[in-house]
Amino acid sequence: MLKLYHNPLSVNSRRVWIALLEKKLEFQLVEIRLDGDQLQPEFLKMNPFHHIPVLEDDGFSVLESLAILDYLEAKFPIPALLPTDAKTIATMRMVEMVTVNELLPAMNPLISRMMGFPGGNDPQKLEQAKEKSAIVLRFFEKLLADHSYFGGEQLTLADIVAGTAVPWFPILGFPLIDYPKLSAWAERLMQRPAWQTTQPTPEAIEAFKSRMEALVKQYEANQN
Numbered sequence: 001m002l003k004l005y006h007n008p009l010s011v012n013s014r015r016v017w018i019a020l021l022e023k024k025l026e027f028q029l030v031e032i033r034l035d036g037d038q039l040q041p042e043f044l045k046m047n048p049f050h051h052i053p054v055l056e057d058d059g060f061s062v063l064e065s066l067a068i069l070d071y072l073e074a075k076f077p078i079p080a081l082l083p084t085d086a087k088t089i090a091t092m093r094m095v096e097m098v099t100v101n102e103l104l105p106a107m108n109p110l111i112s113r114m115m116g117f118p119g120g121n122d123p124q125k126l127e128q129a130k131e132k133s134a135i136v137l138r139f140f141e142k143l144l145a146d147h148s149y150f151g152g153e154q155l156t157l158a159d160i161v162a163g164t165a166v167p168w169f170p171i172l173g174f175p176l177i178d179y180p181k182l183s184a185w186a187e188r189l190m191q192r193p194a195w196q197t198t199q200p201t202p203e204a205i206e207a208f209k210s211r212m213e214a215l216v217k218q219y220e221a222n223q224n
């Protein structure tokens with residue numbers, strides 16, 4: 001059976017979890033707490049870079065969430081999450097890559113603030129984060145136009161990748177009011193059972209924050 005090593009708070013893992021659910025596949029979840037589990041020799045054998053997600057399929061390990069999404073699509077093509085025409089494929093890849101390379105790095109300071117990480121309240125970094133995020137959100141708003149999803153009327157990997165990042169903005173204190181199309185799209189995604197099943201609960205967020213605070217304290221104590 002497919003096995004997904006993940007953490008419920010990990011955006012990178014959640015996109016794979018959602019794809020597995022959207023494809024109605026049978027799989028087993030293995031939680032990696034990210035407080036050292038990822039550094040254990042058994043895990044490092046699968047992923048020497050100590051990152052989740054990892055998908056294991058009958059002894060074959062795949063790492064890098066976008067590679068896992070491609071693997072799932074190739075092995076289980078129905079229901080399709082990959083468009084077939086050139087422009088839609090390009091749009092889909094663009095949204096995936098812009099999310100990973102532009103949006104998530106821009107969001108990092110906002111996430112650090114929410115998590116209470118040291119330096120998380122630096123006003124200059126927060127301002128930059130808002131400005132950089134706004135460039136991506138404006139780009140996505142325009143790209144979405146009047147479609148239900150980035151690829152038209154059908155859900156694709158673009159929605160899964162962007163749709164596990166963009167809906168964090170209201171939780172991070174920035175409602176999507178200036179982006180009505182994106183906001184309606186995010187609402188549409190939230191209606192889907194795969195998003196509802198994988199949505200981190202406020203309790204899970206708090207528990208993760210406490211675990212990360214303890215790790216930061218431990219790290220600071222070791223530095224002194």
Ligand SMILES: N[C@@H](CCC(=O)N[C@@H](CS)C(=O)NCC(=O)O)C(=O)O
Pocket residue numbers: 010011012013034038049050051052053063064065066
């Ligand atoms: N490019 C990788 C990034 C994976 C990644 O950064 N995972 C984080 C959690 S979201 C992680 O495992 N961090 C723990 C560590 O690096 O030790 C992917 O898309 O799979």
